[in-house]
Amino acid sequence: MNMGYDLKNRSNYFRFNIHIYPKVLKLALAYDWIPKGTILNPMEGNNSRDWNGSYDSNDGQYVIPEDSINLAEALGIAILLNSSSI
Secondary structure (H helix, E strand, O other): OOOEEEEEOOOOEEEEEOOOHHHHHHHHHHOOOOOOOEEOOHHHOOOHHHOOOOOOOOOOOEEOHHHHHHHHHHHHHHHHHHHHHO
C-alpha cells in the first residue's frame, strides 16, 4: 500500500508520497505561500469544531480554492527561479 497525500479537484488528481509532501509544503512556505488552513467536510461526518486546519494528516480535509491557487503559484515561482539548477 502506498501512503501519500492526494490532491484533486473535479478533473485532476495528483499524489505526493509521505516523504515528499512535507518538503513541498516547506518549499511553498519559503516562496511566500501563506497557508489559510484546511477545512473538514461536515457532509462526510467530520466534526470541524475541533479541527486545527492541518495540511499534514489523512483526515479528508479540503483546501479552499484561493489557498490552493496560492500554493501552486508559490511552487511555480520556486520552479521558475530555480530552473537553471534543475
